[in-house]
Amino acid sequence: PDKHLVGMTVYNLYVYDRNGTCLYYGEWKRTRPSHLSREEENKLMYGMMSSLKSFVVKISPTESKDKFVSYRTNSYKLNFYETATGVKFVLATDLNVGNPSARDILHKIYTQIYIECVVKNPLCPHGQPISSDLFKSKLDAFMRSLTIF
Amino acid sequence: RITAVMVIYSVWVVNKAGSLIYHSDHTLSDSTAGEMEKLYATHPIDLVFKPEGDRLLVQYGDKERNGMVLVGINDNAVVGRILSKTGQPALDFLSEPRNFPVRLRFARPRLTTNDRIMLGSMFHSLYAIATRLSPVSRSSGIEVLEAENFKMHCFQTLTGLKFLVLTSLRHTGCDSLLRKLYEIYSDYALKNPFYSLDMPIRCELFDEHLKKAVDQSEKASAYAVNQSIA
Numbered sequence: 001p002d003k004h005l006v007g008m009t010v011y012n013l014y015v016y017d018r019n020g021t022c023l024y025y026g027e028w029k030r031t032r033p034s035h036l037s038r039e040e041e042n043k044l045m046y047g048m049m050s051s052l053k054s055f056v057v058k059i060s061p062t063e064s065k066d067k068f069v070s071y072r073t074n075s076y077k078l079n080f081y082e083t084a085t086g087v088k089f090v091l092a093t094d095l096n097v098g099n100p101s102a103r104d105i106l107h108k109i110y111t112q113i114y115i116e117c118v119v120k121n122p123l124c125p126h127g128q129p130i131s132s133d134l135f136k137s138k139l140d141a142f143m144r145s146l147t148i149f
Numbered sequence: 150r151i152t153a154v155m156v157i158y159s160v161w162v163v164n165k166a167g168s169l170i171y172h173s174d175h176t177l178s179d180s181t182a183g184e185m186e187k188l189y190a191t192h193p194i195d196l197v198f199k200p201e202g203d204r205l206l207v208q209y210g211d212k213e214r215n216g217m218v219l220v221g222i223n224d225n226a227v228v229g230r231i232l233s234k235t236g237q238p239a240l241d242f243l244s245e246p247r248n249f250p251v252r253l254r255f256a257r258p259r260l261t262t263n264d265r266i267m268l269g270s271m272f273h274s275l276y277a278i279a280t281r282l283s284p285v286s287r288s289s290g291i292e293v294l295e296a297e298n299f300k301m302h303c304f305q306t307l308t309g310l311k312f313l314v315l316t317s318l319r320h321t322g323c324d325s326l327l328r329k330l331y332e333i334y335s336d337y338a339l340k341n342p343f344y345s346l347d348m349p350i351r352c353e354l355f356d357e358h359l360k361k362a363v364d365q366s367e368k369a370s371a372y373a374v375n376q377s378i379a
Binding site: 011029032055068074075 | 158159176177256257260264268271272274275278279280281282283284285286287288289290291292293294295296297298299301315
């Protein structure tokens with residue numbers, strides 16, 4: 001058990017494929033309801049991530065091609081993780097989560113839950129919202145394990 | 150010896166409408182570090198160049214160098230579109246088979262003022278969207294934006310003015326720097342009778358004091374790191 005990962009607040013998670021289709025949206029400790037429809041909010045989040053990625057590349061003062069990792073407001077932190085195949089994970093947490101921990105968590109979700117339950121499942125169609133119950137329950141259990149003190 | 154670990158790259162000020170009213174580069178990153186050189190053995194080259202402004206950009210043919218500017222051929226600099234040594238247009242040089250093999254150097258294009266204005270207004274919008282997408286109530290906009298090699302701090306005043314500072318990842322003390330910049334803005338821009346609100350800031354004293362504050366912050370941050378290592 002990873003001691004440094006427990007005791008955090010997870011608000012919500014968005015998963016997108018390379019075309020921008022929202023494959024999954026999950027909510028845990030979210031307190032402010034969305035003022036937009038689910039579809040509109042998913043699209044806005046994807047648009048914002050795309051814009052932030054492009055913003056970071058353009059404004060980067062270092063010469064190497066840079067990548068967007070996260071942002072913080074005064075109330076929450078948004079962590080971003082993109083795989084080599086263009087699958088994007090967007091996780092909103094409380095402010096105390098460090099970037100290495102967040103990356104670790106999202107990588108685990110990708111390899112141990114998404115790949116195992118969705119990619120390796122011949123009955124899960126590509127490019128469509130995830131309907132697998134196993135994915136949902138495993139993800140839920142994982143998120144709950146993070147928030148236990 | 151700490152080299153280039155605690156660096157403040159630049160300071161930007163964006164007004165409440167999203168327009169860039171001030172920009173200052175404090176440290177330009179080492180431009181030779183990012184130059185990519187490649188040897189092309191035979192004519193013709195697989196690359197398609199696009200003339201943009203007075204530069205030659207790689208438009209097509211090389212995924213890694215897409216969008217980069219041609220800055221050198223065989224140890225000679227390319228200034229604009231011309232080989233600085235001979236005055237010959239670079240594209241003409243590359244169209245003659247007898248000049249091959251040839252070594253081409255590329256670098257990322259420098260930001261133009263228009264680019265900066267666009268980025269300032271892009272950030273202004275993204276800042277607001279962060280509040281809209283917040284899973285908790287009463288969130289501010291983006292205060293810290295983190296990338297793999299730099300981070301950007303933002304302080305929005307009560308009147309909607311934003312101070313942005315780009316720093317290296319491990320830089321500390323940005324909050325106090327941002328508030329100090331606000332003070333300097335109040336003292337040397339707002340109180341300047343020749344300065345109009347929300348217009349580009351062209352006040353000497355503002356520039357001077359801003360540079361001093363940024364220098365101090367860099368030193369303080371380096372000192373803090375030295376202390377923690379010692």
